[in-house]
Amino acid sequence: MLMCREATALMSLKQDKTLTLREKMALRIHLSMCQACRTCARQFDLLHQAGKHHPASQYNSRQTLDD
Numbered sequence: 001m002l003m004c005r006e007a008t009a010l011m012s013l014k015q016d017k018t019l020t021l022r023e024k025m026a027l028r029i030h031l032s033m034c035q036a037c038r039t040c041a042r043q044f045d046l047l048h049q050a051g052k053h054h055p056a057s058q059y060n061s062r063q064t065l066d067d
C-alpha cells in the first residue's frame, strides 16, 4: 500500500517519464482511496498541460511556415 508521499512522488515522475505498469497500478489504487491525492493528481495534470501549450519548437516551426 502506497503512502501519500510515494504517491505524489510517482505523480511527479509521471510528468517526465512513463511509469511502469506496477507503478501505475499502485498509483491508481492509491488515488481511488485518497481524496487528497486525487486533488493533487489533478493539479499535476493541469500544470503539465499548461506547459505543453507553448513549447519553443512549435513556435519556431510556425514562424518558418509563415515565411
Ligand SMILES: [Zn+2]
Pocket: 003, 004, 005, 007, 030, 034, 036, 037
Ligand atoms: Zn494519498
